[in-house]
Amino acid sequence: TQGKIERWHQTLKNRILLENYYLPGALEQAIGDFIDHYNQHRYHESLGNLAPADVYLGRAEVILKTRKEIKAKTIEKxxxxxRQTAA
Structure with missing residues (x-):
């Protein structure tokens, strides 16, 4: 929807406008870096808090399984x- 793309543009502007760019190439590079981070490395809640690259390359199941194992170990610890402190 239009709201999603407007939100994306707002996020882009908020990140990019934090710095001063004196050359057009530097601004273009910063925008490119943001797009790469947003689309490839940023965890997306709609993807189960996985990066899109992980889902695309088929690593999602392994990552989710590892997280589940870590969570179970942490809960047990x-x-x-x-129990030790209560005793």
Whole structure:
């Protein structure tokens, strides 16, 4: 929708306008870097907090499995610590 692209432009402007650019090439490079970061490296909530590049290259399942394992280990450690301090 129009609102999504307007939000994207607002985010772009907010990031780009933080610095002064004295040459047009420097501004173009900054915009290109932002677009690359936004489309390839930034975690997207709609993709399960994965980067689009990870989803596109088929790494999503491995990453989500690893996160799930880390979460389970962390919860178990916290339970053990809680039991030790409660005893």
């Amino acid at each position: 916290r339970r053990l610590l809680h």
